[in-house]
Amino acid sequence: MVEEIPVKKQQNTEIRAEDFRITEEPFYLPAGNEAVLFQAAYDARLPVMLKGPTGCGKTRFVQHMSFRLGRPLITVACHEDLFVSDLVGRYILKNDETVWRDGPLTTAVRMGAICYFDEIVEARKDTTVVIHPLTDDRRTLYIDKKGEVIPAHPDFLLVISYNPGYQSVLKDMKQSTRQRFTALTFDYPAAEHEITIICKEAGVDQETADRLVRLGTRIRNIREHGLTEGASTRLLIYAARLIRQGVAGADACRAAICQPLTDDEGLQETLDDLVKDLF
Numbered sequence: 001m002v003e004e005i006p007v008k009k010q011q012n013t014e015i016r017a018e019d020f021r022i023t024e025e026p027f028y029l030p031a032g033n034e035a036v037l038f039q040a041a042y043d044a045r046l047p048v049m050l051k052g053p054t055g056c057g058k059t060r061f062v063q064h065m066s067f068r069l070g071r072p073l074i075t076v077a078c079h080e081d082l083f084v085s086d087l088v089g090r091y092i093l094k095n096d097e098t099v100w101r102d103g104p105l106t107t108a109v110r111m112g113a114i115c116y117f118d119e120i121v122e123a124r125k126d127t128t129v130v131i132h133p134l135t136d137d138r139r140t141l142y143i144d145k146k147g148e149v150i151p152a153h154p155d156f157l158l159v160i161s162y163n164p165g166y167q168s169v170l171k172d173m174k175q176s177t178r179q180r181f182t183a184l185t186f187d188y189p190a191a192e193h194e195i196t197i198i199c200k201e202a203g204v205d206q207e208t209a210d211r212l213v214r215l216g217t218r219i220r221n222i223r224e225h226g227l228t229e230g231a232s233t234r235l236l237i238y239a240a241r242l243i244r245q246g247v248a249g250a251d252a253c254r255a256a257i258c259q260p261l262t263d264d265e266g267l268q269e270t271l272d273d274l275v276k277d278l279f
């Protein structure tokens, strides 16, 4: 005989807003009026889309704004195997009982967090639509497995990031999704800003940061020759950190910038020439 498992439809109580609160101000150097725009969007409870290449400061910006707004931040890294239940929640077995466990989106909706979907185009389209009722006047989340409609906490905000460089027929956002967001466009920081960021994040001197930024700028300029994406600020910081550890400049650049960027041997040679020019 199959033993019946008692179903206890309870809410998961282990998750606390404090666990998602950012307690120290993350360093963020603004490029323009993005903080003012984000604040205005938040005050109007309009969902925000951050557009820009990988590693240019989108996540850091959301962390910074979450801190400034005093809201917890729940981040979801999107991928093609992300199902609605991964976001909304599912029933799980716990001590011979079936209990409901909220997913990260439901948690954010209930606690009034900022919910950040990183790289939204990676998610399956049928998964993405679950956010639609949260992004318009309804501000609700529908949990079909429970037949429950949850009104979003007044402080809840949805933020997504999107890299237009990865756009393709298969991986593009539906207009019905795009047109539910206000958008802020990000790009690699201006040279003098990027130098400041590298010095601060990696603890290197101005001269080293300056060389790395010049290398980054040159690599970004050869993008048309086959690189799908330029060297991100993140990679320049990685190289700076290796240099800070005592690695020679050229080796650090190869390991942290050139190799991660491409497997193409021809392109590697081109990148290597640029490195030799500067280090």
Ligand SMILES: Nc1ncnc2c1ncn2[C@@H]1O[C@H](COP(=O)(O)OP(=O)(O)OP(=O)(O)O)[C@@H](O)[C@H]1O
Pocket: 027, 028, 029, 030, 031, 052, 053, 054, 055, 056, 057, 058, 059, 060, 061, 118, 161, 163, 189, 197, 201, 233, 234, 237
């Ligand atoms: N304006 C900035 N102020 C401070 N740090 C920055 C800034 N821009 C970039 N950075 C640095 O670059 C790193 C990479 O940025 P971040 O992780 O925010 O990239 P991203 O745009 O979210 O990338 P992805 O799309 O891959 O998630 C940060 O950890 C931070 O060290």
